[in-house]
Amino acid sequence: MSKDDTSPYEVKSTELASEAVWHNMKISPEQRALLLQQKPCCIWLTGLSGAGKSTIANALDAVLHSQGKKSFLLDGDNLRHGLNKDLGMSEIDRAENIRRVGEVAKLLVEAGLIVVCAFISPYRRDRQMVRSIFAQGSFIEVFIDTPLNVCESRDPKGLYKKARQGILKNFTGISDPYEAPQAPELTLDTSRNSVEDSTKQILSILSL
Numbered sequence: 001m002s003k004d005d006t007s008p009y010e011v012k013s014t015e016l017a018s019e020a021v022w023h024n025m026k027i028s029p030e031q032r033a034l035l036l037q038q039k040p041c042c043i044w045l046t047g048l049s050g051a052g053k054s055t056i057a058n059a060l061d062a063v064l065h066s067q068g069k070k071s072f073l074l075d076g077d078n079l080r081h082g083l084n085k086d087l088g089m090s091e092i093d094r095a096e097n098i099r100r101v102g103e104v105a106k107l108l109v110e111a112g113l114i115v116v117c118a119f120i121s122p123y124r125r126d127r128q129m130v131r132s133i134f135a136q137g138s139f140i141e142v143f144i145d146t147p148l149n150v151c152e153s154r155d156p157k158g159l160y161k162k163a164r165q166g167i168l169k170n171f172t173g174i175s176d177p178y179e180a181p182q183a184p185e186l187t188l189d190t191s192r193n194s195v196e197d198s199t200k201q202i203l204s205i206l207s208l
Ligand SMILES: Nc1ncnc2c1ncn2[C@@H]1O[C@H](COP(=O)(O)OP(=O)(O)O)[C@@H](O)[C@H]1O
Pocket: 047, 048, 049, 050, 051, 052, 053, 054, 055, 056, 118, 154, 156, 190, 191, 193, 194, 195, 198
């Protein structure tokens, strides 16, 4: 193989990230949180497409913002336009998608923000991996447990229709699995809870 055939993304053994030596930062996450006068955390909304994750995440972000909190929203669909636009929907790409956004969420939490995340994140192992990189109590998993038939009847983006027609492959709930959380901090069902009620319930379990 000539040099020109080598992918620029190929990692050489001598360039492995494990060779990097951690450089301690002068300003700690605690000092940053103190400056912003809040308790940073990651609120992770998981559930089927159409369950209401983005709707609730936006409502929650708006309430936090109106209260003067420094929050930020990470939404799966939006990040797939940029950071994760090279990833598909296979199990391995979904794992990488969640690994990346988990790391981004962690950086934002270290910067002192209250980070609201809306990702289908269908695999328990991937969500568990994200939980494991956060300090105890700063990762709040919210299961948006809206029944599949309700999500499908809403079909806000017409994706279920395409999945049923076989146009979309690897569609969670139809042709791909969704592994429900076993011990989420909170479970909501948007066929019963209004957006306002869901937002209130999430706020009630946060210690900001
Ligand atoms: N109680 C509710 N909570 C959240 N969304 C709701 C509710 N009732 C109806 N919806 C509607 O369901 C759809 C959910 O879509 P979306 O938030 O994009 O879901 P997701 O991000 O989980 O794919 C929206 O069209 C929203 O208006």
